[in-house]
Amino acid sequence: MAITIRDIAKKAGVGVATVSRVLNNKGYVSEEIRAKVQSIIDDSAYIPNSNAKSLRAHSGRNIGLFVKGITNPFFNRMIRIIEEKCVLRGYMLIVRNVDEHENELEIAIQEGRASGLSGVILMGGSFDYSEKQFVRLGLPIVLVTISAGADVSPALYSSVLIDDEKEGYKAAKYLIELGHRKIGFIYNPGVEKTTTNGLRFQGYCRALKESGIPYNPALVADSSTATLYTGYATGFNAARSIYSRCPDLTGIVAFSDVLALGAMKGLFSLGLRIPDNISVVGFDGIEAGEYYQPSLDTVIQPAGEIALSSIEFLFSMILGGEAQHLVYDAVLARRGSCKRIE
């Protein structure tokens, strides 16, 4: 059995309340006794039981992070930052992966209540949560890289994200301005409407339209190439499949850097050169893209800022603050995977 506050009290010849006061620097304790108790605490390797604390305080110090696709390197950097901030504030971060077909908010509701989380962060996923769900959750929550539907009161949740439609437009526009007309798009079809995925695709469509380029479905990844996990392999297969349909395409926009890198490898496997034969632009700004050969042109999301704002918003809500919403701008980095054509 671990050593308790009562053991300390006994050793010090004082009451438990006094020890508690020393521990928490609360209330009156004579300097003499404080020193004595403290020294006993120190060399007793006493560690307060956080369960008892939480029981007493009616709240734990756990934060649940529900990630749709935890292996996504873009999420990873953010998770690391969030975790660090949690530790700094004495909270534990419980990270939980959510499978593609699972509803992240439902899972958060279940686990949140069961394990006494004091706050929830949802990273990735869809945009279609209902107001009822937030009420049912009854916990401070921050949506990261996503948002809730327009019909949900913004007071019920905080959110930090980029404008996916706008940035998708930016990526496609970039290629168009470089003179490209036959531009492919690789993403995860099937979950079009209410995801980051679908919004960026809409941006791509708008850019085409605006430039008078007709939409050609053969240039877009079809569901036959889509798997549940949109990893390198998805990009690889999608690029090969699009190229086989449209060998005259000159550029590809990918929904994520991982997809873009997979696509580049797919193009290489076909004997093509980048950017000489085909230009590729990605999304996110992961390190692997920077170190690829050629370095990947990409729409960089400010991952660090997004992560910091998210955890800040959450703590603010935990302390009783209002919900907050923030939309960051993404930046297009030109590094070598795209080329101007005539």
Next chain:
Amino acid sequence: MAITIRDIAKKAGVGVATVSRVLNNKGYVSEEIRAKVQSIIDDSAYIPNSNAKSLRAHSGRNIGLFVKGITNPFFNRMIRIIEEKCVLRGYMLIVRNVDEHENELEIAIQEGRASGLSGVILMGGSFDYSEKQFVRLGLPIVLVTISAGADVSPALYSSVLIDDEKEGYKAAKYLIELGHRKIGFIYNPGVEKTTTNGLRFQGYCRALKESGIPYNPALVADSSTATLYTGYATGFNAARSIYSRCPDLTGIVAFSDVLALGAMKGLFSLGLRIPDNISVVGFDGIEAGEYYQPSLDTVIQPAGEIALSSIEFLFSMILGGEAQHLVYDAVLARRGSCKRIE
């Protein structure tokens, strides 16, 4: 205030013990009462307070995973698997990143005691833990990709890893057999002795020695290129620095795939071609290496198996089983980043 077991008992007109029995399917409860209580539980949206449970049980259903370098993509796949298995068994996985200069076991001891973990997994880190520390931890623990010193009783911890010295040897030997003699080594110097890092380096040295190749420190990454986090940039800088010292080198062994990819980019930046001018072999087997151009030759660790064995060993210990130890074999994959030379 949330609804408690006492509220349920009152509503059902029974004692709290009966409700508890229904909740946990333990002890005798008449079918009649069970049904009644259950229905009340159901439409009361009652959720047991996990803190009270844990306090009572002297340990929660939490497992602590302490990762030295959580952004390492190789670790990531394993974390995902471990997390999934935890959820399946009704445990929560608390993932905690450990900074380079922190002692992972010490942190585990602190947090473990404080928050009533029921088991601990250490991923990455060093090999020099003392028997005292394990005793102090007093919790089931599994070391993943690492081990404890030879002076620590194997009964105190489980471990799952590969033979790093042997596999380091394998990587270097591979290049030697391809005819290379001037072979660089990129790793994280400074933490040589008791880490995965150092062991692979020893394997490299043994391979050289065995083939009568003199050890040349100019071919090895020096500490000036090392940063705390051994990411892409470290590999990038190390490769450039080694090349500037020894432009006649023909091969490089990197301690990890991330380092290897960074190194390749560094070589590309110098106008070199891979594998035509220089061969590169990595370590781990991450996806990014497979999709790099050229695909990275690497010593693949069986990440899935390692993860599964780890969590299995931990649960076995939690249930009172003995400590177990397992050393997996790694496999060298030849994919295109190495070339035979005369």
Next chain:
DNA sequence: TTGTAAGCGTTATCAT
């Protein structure tokens, strides 16, 4: 088969 009551380790209230 069921209910009462004693803890689990804290903190906070109240006397002293």
Next chain:
DNA sequence: ATGATAACGCTTACAA
């Protein structure tokens, strides 16, 4: 300034 003591919500002897 300090020390009993009563919660917090749960499980589990033990009694009925």
